[in-house]
Structures are given as structure tokens and as C-alpha cells.
Amino acid sequence: MSHECLLLYFYADWCGSCQTMLTVMDRLKDKIPENTEVVKIDLDKNHKLASIYQIRSVPAFILLKSGKEKWRKSGIMTACELEQIILQYNN
Structure with missing residues (x-):
């Protein structure tokens, strides 16, 4: 399946x-649309990727749609807040 x-x-x-x-x-996994994938990235094992996305603190979230960054945030969030962000950019 392709993830938008x-x-x-x-x-x-x-x-x-x-x-x-x-x-x-x-x-969150069971609440998001099928065309969305959550990718967990360990900062200590993925220094290059963290550098590319300029991650300065964790936890950090970046939402990509069709390969383009649409949203980012650092810090704690609720499942409901994350779900709302994902749904907002899925339309």
C-alpha cells in the first residue's frame, strides 16, 4: 500500500x-486513515536523518504529505491532538 x-x-x-x-x-495506530503511516525513528540510531530534518529535541513529530513537510512539533502531544493534525492534512 502506498502512503500519502x-x-x-x-x-x-x-x-x-x-x-x-x-x-x-x-x-494512535488504529485511529488514523489507511493512507497514513507512522514511522518511529530512534534519534541515536539515525543521526543523519535527524540532521536532515534538523531535529534539535525529542520527542519530535513531522508530518509529510506527498513527500513535502506540512507540519512539525516537538514535545508531548495527546493521541487526539495528533489524530486531528493527521486528519487535517489528509483532506
């Missing part, structure tokens, strides 16, 4: 807030 939207989730194992967000991300 990608939600990139940058995290680190040593980050307490990131561990909280992993639970939120798991809850």
Missing part, C-alpha cells in the same frame, strides 16, 4: 517524555 501521509516520530530511549509518547503512538 507519513508521520515521522523522532525519539530516544533515554528520553522519559519519548517513552510516554510511545504509548500514545500505539493508541
